[in-house]
Structure formats: C-alpha cells, structure tokens
Amino acid sequence: MSTYDVVIIGGGIVGVATAMRISDRYPGFSVAIIEKEADLAQHQTGRNSGVIHAGVYYKPGSLKALFCKEGVEATIAFCRQHSIPFDQCGKMIVATKPDDLPRMTALHGRSKENGLNVEVLDAKELARREPRITGLGALFVPTTGIVDYAVIARKMGAEVVRHGGEILTGLKVEAIKEDPNGVTIEAGPRTIKARHLIVCAGIMADRLAKLSGLTLDFQLVPFRGEYYRLGPHKNDIVSHLIYPVPDPALPFLGVHLTRMIGGYVTVGPNAVLAFAREGYRFGDFSFKDVAEIFSYRGFRVFAKNNLRLGLSEMANSLSKRRYLALCRQYCPELKIDDLEPYRPGIRAQAVMSDGTIEHDFIIRSTARIVHVCNAPSPAATSSMPIARAVVDRAATQFGW
Structure with a gap:
C-alpha cells in the first residue's frame, strides 16, 4: 500500500494546478496525482477552445468573476515563466441584430462591475478593426487571449514531479473510504492511502463525491x-476572437470564431x-x-x-x-x-435538483476530503486561483 500526505484525483488542469500549489506551499508533503487516463489533460483540459477568458460574463462577486480575472494574470505569468506560447489577441462580442444591443449594454455594465476595461465599438469601428465581420456594434475585450491548456497542464505536472510529487496514470478510482486516520483509495489494482484527499475529477466529480459519502443537491x-x-x-x-452576444440565461456562449495558438x-x-x-x-x-x-x-x-x-x-x-x-x-x-x-x-x-443550472463553481468537503464538484468554463483560465482557494480551504479545515 502506497501512503501520501495528500492525494489529488484528476489529472486535468485544476487537479495538477492544485497539486502544484501544495507542492510549492508545503515542500515537506508527499503528494500524488491519480489519473485514470494514460496521460494528463485528456478530457476537458485538452478539448476546449484554448481561450484565456477575461471574465466578462460572470455575476459580479461570484467565484467565476473573481477567479477568472485573477486567472488571466496567473495564466499569462505562468506562460511567460515557462516559455509557453500565448497570444493576448483580444475578443469582439458582436451584436448582429437589434435585440442584441440592450444585452450588449447590460454586458458592458457587468464588465465594469467586474473591474474590466471593455471598449464599446459602433458598426463603423467594428468594420475597421475586423473588415470581414458584420455587426451593429461590438464590445472589445483586450485582455482575452489564447493558449494550449494541455501544454500548461503538462508543465504543471512536471513542476509537481520536480518538487518530489508523483503522477500515477492509468488508475481508475473504484472506491473511496474515509476514516478518522485518513482516506483509502482503491484505484485499479492499487490501494493508496492518504492523510487527505482532494478530488478534481471533472465530469466524474459528482460520482466520486457520492462514492465518498456526500449527499448532493445537483448532478453533472x-x-x-x-x-x-x-x-x-x-x-x-x-x-481577434469573434463571439456573439450570449443569452444571459444560459451557461453557453454561442458559436464563435476562435483563433488558435x-x-x-x-x-x-x-x-x-x-x-x-x-x-x-x-x-x-x-x-x-x-x-x-x-x-x-x-x-x-x-x-x-x-x-x-x-x-x-x-x-x-x-x-x-x-x-x-x-x-x-x-x-x-x-x-x-x-x-x-x-x-x-x-x-x-x-x-x-430544482432543474436550474448552477453557473458558479461548487466546492464541497468532508472531514478529510475537498471536492471540486462543478468546474466548467472558465475553469482552465481560473485553475490557479481555484487551486489557491482549495488549498486555503484544506489548510484551514485540515490544520496544515
């Protein structure tokens, strides 16, 4: 049986960012990441649009709004530190019909509440900056960028290993048992023991939370x-990146043109x-x-x-x-x-359970486990702030 101070389940960008944060903040801790695939970043991290989101859309004061704004700076700083290509090319949110204009105005107001510098463009200025795009006007968001998040996740994983951590791939978690002395994880043919566990399992997060004994009021x-x-x-x-004006009632941003790195x-x-x-x-x-x-x-x-x-x-x-x-x-x-x-x-x-969408991140915990339960976009942009919040929570709850 392998034993660690902290085990992280999930080799997406949130999981490896959390492991990196623990390895850096607590260099004496033994840390391991458990990932069911053969490599890191095989699911949401490696299959997204690669956008470094600015935080325009999110409810002021929400975790998404706070973490996304912080995450832009953290993501770009990490890329610069490790020579990872990125391009802060900016984004146009384009109004294509009259009904979009009041929504665009409301979105501009929300952007200002979130502390973002967003420029309002009329149709003429939009055409000047993007001659092949047609619209009644647009919001220009200069801090939006593009990057390959799988490259970032793998570099974070390398940093974990450099600090003495382990990445255990090809292990699907089948059982989690928590007791007063720690947490036992059955993963494939291996039994792994940890003082504390952090679960960042993406689409499987709710199943692993239930496996840990949590009663949930949502489902992924x-x-x-x-x-x-x-x-x-x-x-x-x-x-630039070209987005339509989204429906504020929905968590999806609509079909857009994305320049890729x-x-x-x-x-x-x-x-x-x-x-x-x-x-x-x-x-x-x-x-x-x-x-x-x-x-x-x-x-x-x-x-x-x-x-x-x-x-x-x-x-x-x-x-x-x-x-x-x-x-x-x-x-x-x-x-x-x-x-x-x-x-x-x-x-x-x-x-x-009432049929509504939860737009914000969800983090839950038990005596020895922290679960990142809902981390859709902009989780990749926000991965390092999410990791900070999770580790701060664990430090307070677990007495690190």
Whole structure:
C-alpha cells in the first residue's frame, strides 16, 4: 500500500494546478496525482477552445468573476515563466441584430462591475478593426487571449514531479473510504492511502463525491460541444476572437470564431446533450449514463424548461448548414466547404435538483476530503486561483 500526505484525483488542469500549489506551499508533503487516463489533460483540459477568458460574463462577486480575472494574470505569468506560447489577441462580442444591443449594454455594465476595461465599438469601428465581420456594434475585450491548456497542464505536472510529487496514470478510482486516520483509495489494482484527499475529477466529480459519502443537491450532465476548423486559406480571417452576444440565461456562449495558438481558426462550439459522459462522437452511447441523466428529476425539469433550445441545438448538430447559418450572422463570407472536421469536447455542467443550472463553481468537503464538484468554463483560465482557494480551504479545515 502506497501512503501520501495528500492525494489529488484528476489529472486535468485544476487537479495538477492544485497539486502544484501544495507542492510549492508545503515542500515537506508527499503528494500524488491519480489519473485514470494514460496521460494528463485528456478530457476537458485538452478539448476546449484554448481561450484565456477575461471574465466578462460572470455575476459580479461570484467565484467565476473573481477567479477568472485573477486567472488571466496567473495564466499569462505562468506562460511567460515557462516559455509557453500565448497570444493576448483580444475578443469582439458582436451584436448582429437589434435585440442584441440592450444585452450588449447590460454586458458592458457587468464588465465594469467586474473591474474590466471593455471598449464599446459602433458598426463603423467594428468594420475597421475586423473588415470581414458584420455587426451593429461590438464590445472589445483586450485582455482575452489564447493558449494550449494541455501544454500548461503538462508543465504543471512536471513542476509537481520536480518538487518530489508523483503522477500515477492509468488508475481508475473504484472506491473511496474515509476514516478518522485518513482516506483509502482503491484505484485499479492499487490501494493508496492518504492523510487527505482532494478530488478534481471533472465530469466524474459528482460520482466520486457520492462514492465518498456526500449527499448532493445537483448532478453533472454532459453537454457535447462540436467544433469545425476553417481551412488554411481562412487562417487570417480575423485578428481577434469573434463571439456573439450570449443569452444571459444560459451557461453557453454561442458559436464563435476562435483563433488558435496553432495558427488556425475554429468555429464552435454548440451545446448538445451527450449520451455518454465521455461521449465525444455523435454515436457514443452509455446505458448507465443515459439512465442516470433521465432518471434525475432535476434534469427532467431542466429539459422541459429548455425543450425548444435543446431541439434547436440538436438540429444544428445534425445540419451543417444550420450550424453555418449561426456563423454567417457575423461572418457572411463563410461557405459550407470552409467547415472542416475538428475534435469535440464535453462540458460538465451541474444541474440542480430544482432543474436550474448552477453557473458558479461548487466546492464541497468532508472531514478529510475537498471536492471540486462543478468546474466548467472558465475553469482552465481560473485553475490557479481555484487551486489557491482549495488549498486555503484544506489548510484551514485540515490544520496544515
């Protein structure tokens, strides 16, 4: 049996950032990361849009608003320290129809409440800065950037190892038992003992929380985000990231054009219900996951209240032309042949028992365990502030 002071379950960016924070703050601690895949950053961290979010959208005073703003600076500082490529290219949030204008005004007000410097552009100035984009106006967010978060996560993992920590891959956690002396984790063929445990398990976070004995008032529901990539002849189509004005009632930001750090441009994502927690392909199906989703009353209420949206998203998924139409609202030159295949991602979204979406991060704990239960976007941008908050909580609760 292996024994550690602290074990972190989850090799995504939040998990490795937390392990790095502990290794740096408590150099005498023995630390291990348990990851079920063969390498770090195989799921949400390695399958997102790579955006360094500024924090425009989030409710003032929320963890997302606070951590995202702090996370921009922390992410860029980490990239500079470790020579990781990034580009703080800025973002345009484009109003394409009259109904978008009051939403854009409200979003500008929220940006100011969150302490961000956001510029309002009229249609003429938008056209000057982005000649191939059409809109009635836009918000320009200069601090938004792009990066490869999988590269950051692997570098964080290397820092953990450099400080004496271990990364244990290929181990799926099957059981967690907490007692007054510590926590025992059954992972694959191994039994691992820890004084304290931190769970950062992404889409599996609620299952591991229940495995630890927590009673939850939410469940994580997988939404697949499908992307396309523009061909090389469109690599210079935009100078900034181009987003539509989002519906404030929804956690999704709409289909956008994203300059990627690799020099190409992606289009997406949409948001369709996935029929498997790690169902990246359209036909992926898990009887266990589907039964869990539809037997959960909170999801049934959510689905009933958002039936029209759900059907629309599914139709956009099935029809490339419908998907294209969303992009052509702000980039009319795009054609069906411009949309090439690209990897999809899964967003783990907490749906509360009353059918509402929990927009903010959720962190829960027991006597010896801290669970990061809900960490959707902008968790990658916010990974180091989340790690700080988790370690501060653990230090207070566990008496470190």
